[in-house]
Amino acid sequence: MTATAPTDNPLDALFVRLQQHDKLGDAERAALSAALGPVETLPKGADLVREGDNPGSSTLLLEGLACRYRTLSDGRRQIVALHLPGDFVDLHAFVLKEMDHAVGAITTCRIARAPHPALERITEDHPHLTRLLWLLTLIDAAIMREWAVGLGRRTAVEHMAHLLCELDLRLRAIGQQHDDRLYFPVTQSDLGDMLGISPVHTNRVLQELRSRQLIHWEGDFIELLDRKALAEMADFGDLYLHLVRRPR
Amino acid sequence: MTATAPTDNPLDALFVRLQQHDKLGDAERAALSAALGPVETLPKGADLVREGDNPGSSTLLLEGLACRYRTLSDGRRQIVALHLPGDFVDLHAFVLKEMDHAVGAITTCRIARAPHPALERITEDHPHLTRLLWLLTLIDAAIMREWAVGLGRRTAVEHMAHLLCELDLRLRAIGQQHDDRLYFPVTQSDLGDMLGISPVHTNRVLQELRSRQLIHWEGDFIELLDRKALAEMADFGDLYLHLVRRPR
DNA sequence: CGAAGTCTTGAAGAGCTTCAATACGCGTGG
DNA sequence: CCACGCGTATTGAAGCTCTTCAAGACTTCG
16 A cells, blocks of 8 residues: 655646645645546657647646747747646636647646546536636736737847746746756747747847846856846836735 | 616627627526626726726726736836727736736726626636636637737738737627728827837838728728738738637 | 827838858767 | 767848837817
């Protein structure tokens, strides 16, 4: 007979995430555990979901980095969201039914899937948990709004600084800090697709931040050398991340 | 004793909107009616909600145009969403609790408010209706994603064409078509704040579309002279509007 | 009729893209 | 072990898109 230590639960990423925003009851944890299937591993570069898909389940990211993106017919690509462990990368498909964009794995990803009928049962039996799941999609939307502000009204340098400030807080919130450095294994080309700029300009923007002694980029790690200066440059405010614990 | 004709119900805008996406039961209509307060009128230019507010109710737009926007500390403004009759402009605040951006009335608006405790009761008693409300916020998010793609990866002319195609479909869907022309009473400055460009460039983009015989702008009305050409120019696809009626 | 807001136009310049070439890093096979 | 190849990063130069500033025309309304 084997005992399962609660700290080893693969779903901890989700529980940690939800508890940033509100209390989570035991029955709610149990309902989530019951809704989620076995852990699977997806290789770097794989598509978790494709545009036009009608997925029968939604994907919880347990480990790794994933992004949502849309590609125009001539190949121009815009990344519209970045997902960290504990995020439901396509929870919206539970209600929308059809995917209007794709989700790709930036690194190797460990995931678990929640079949939509199981999620539907949660909405029938657990109103408060339903609101928490709704909350997750609303925070995704709030982050998207801030990205839109960056795309529309921030310069590339400001936008980059903003992205780094956001990433710093989001990674901290889920306890993913490696010696005060952010593990962020993306190419400059990916980064450009998030900021809506070309790879070449992405490179120049990074050089600008480096020469101002604001960041130190080494391999897959970014060190933020001056968070305050970055935040000021980006006009960064953390309100939109809704990292406040309160009844929902 | 006065009888109320169902077609004169001010909430019809909402019912029409919801029925684009799924069937709506009588009990659900009743629950919504019970949740919504009296009709109010707000003058053009008024803020419905401000950044940082903790609104105790969410606002349903019955008539008029409203937009969500965020302003950077130096005054740069980005409009992140445009709302038409039948939209809940700040339904997300029901779960998020705190507003991370403002909502303004572009024209005079008729609205009705749903107190959050009343919405909470809906989530307790009406799971399917809850999913439909969730759906409304998810479609807002889907539209935002497409706006982000436009902001990041479309040229100004393409982006403008895309916005017009979207507006055309959204207005059609709620039956707001005036002689095949769109009633869209915004200034070029507002339009620039939606597209993330300057007022001067907005003007030049409009001239480009006019000179190509794609639109005819007269007063507060826009006529789309060649929908097909506009859609092609914008790489427009309507998938993201999720205008399909199916069980949710 | 005057005032305020909006639209339009021109001209200079900033920010970003594109093309093209070079350098670097890493894993693979000889 | 080294050479090669491939993806990524870096740099320069030319050019396009969009911004900014400034002025004038048009509209609307009290």
